[in-house]
Amino acid sequence: SKVLVTGANGYIAMWVVRTLLENGYFVRGTVRSTSKGDYMRKYFTELGFTDLEDKLEIVVVKNIETPGAFDDAVKGVHAIEHMASPYHYGAEDPKELFGPAISGTVSILQSAQKYGSSVKRIVITTSTAAMVRPTDLPITFTENDWNEDAIKQVEIHGVQAPGYLKYFASKTLAEKAAFEFYKKNKEYLSWDLVTIAPPYVFGPIINEVGNKITNINTSLIEWYETIFESSKSKEALKDVGNAWVDVRDLARAHVRAIQREEAIGRVIVSANSFKWHDWLSTAIRVSTSTNPPILPLSAFTEPDPTYNHNHTTPSESPTKPHHIHIINFDTSKAEKVLGMKKDEYI
C-alpha cells in the first residue's frame, strides 16, 4: 500500500520514508522544490533500493497553506504521515509558524476529507512541546496534558514572546486544530487520527545538510552546540534536561502508527529522560575510547568531574536538581498500542 509523507526531506521524515520502504510500502513524498526530491532519490538509490520509480514518488507542494494544496497528493494513498511543519525558534511574528503549522495541518485534513476516500489513517507528528508546562518540581506528563501556557504566553507577549514558546504554541494549536477537525467531521471520514509526540529527537542524519553545520535541524543544533560549543552554563549542563528518542525508533513508531488501529489518538514516544551533561559524558567517553581518539578531549565543552550520573526517579524527593529528572513522560500507551518496548529502543 501507498503512504503519503509530507515534508519528506526533513530530518525525521527521511527516516520515516526509509523505514516505510524497508517495510515494503510505496511512498509518495511531498517536498517544496524538485532539488530536494532529487537528493532523496539519489540517497535511496545509493542505499540500494531498486524500482524506486514505482516505490518512491515525489511531488512538489510549494505552499502548504494554500487551500487545496494537497488535493492531488492525497489521492489513492492508504495512509498519511504529516510531517511538514516549521521547527525553529527564530520566528519574529508567531504567525510565521502558526500559518504553516495550523493551516498546513487543516489543509491536509480537508484534502483527505474531499479526495482521500482510500485513506484509513492519518498520523501527524506533534511534539511533547504541545504537552509540557513550566515546572520546578518533577512531573510525569501524559497524553492528557496540553501546553495551554505556551498559547497564553504568546497571546500576551506576541512578538516579544521567547522563540521556543512561539514554536511550542504552534505545535499545540496545530494539534488542537487537527482533533477539532476530526471530531467535527468524524462521521463523514474514511480515516481516523493519530498524533505522535516525541520529545528531543537525536540520532543519525540522512537528510540533506551539505557541509554547513547550521543546516542540521533544530534538536541536533542544540545538541551540537551544547556538546562542542559550551552553549550551556556549567549549572545548566547539570540541572537542565528533558527527554529524548532516537530518530530510528521514532520512525518505527510512525510506521506502526499506520498499522495498528488501537493507536488512535495521542501517543507519546520517548526513550528516556536526560540531563545535558549525560550527553557530554557519553560523547566524550565514546570519542576518546579509541586509539587514536576519534576526537580529542579538547574538542568538547568542558565536563564537570563532580557530575553525578545517577538520577533518582520523580517519586523520590528532590535533593539537588541535578539528581532528579524534572521532565518525564508516561510512555505506557506507546508500549501498549505501538509495541514500543523499552528494551527495544536504540
Ligand code: NDP
Ligand atoms: P526538519 O526541519 O528537518 O523538517 C521539517 C520539514 O518540514 C522539512 O521537510 C521542511 O521543508 C518542512 N517545512 C518547514 N517549514 C515549512 C513550511 N513553512 N511549509 C512547508 N514545509 C515546511 O525538522 P524535523 O524533522 O526535526 O521535524 C519534523 C517534525 O517533527 C516537525 O513537525 C517538528 O515540529 C516535529 N518534532 C521534531 C522534534 C525534534 O526534536 N526534531 C521533536 C518533536 C517534534 P524544507 O526542507 O523545505 O524547509
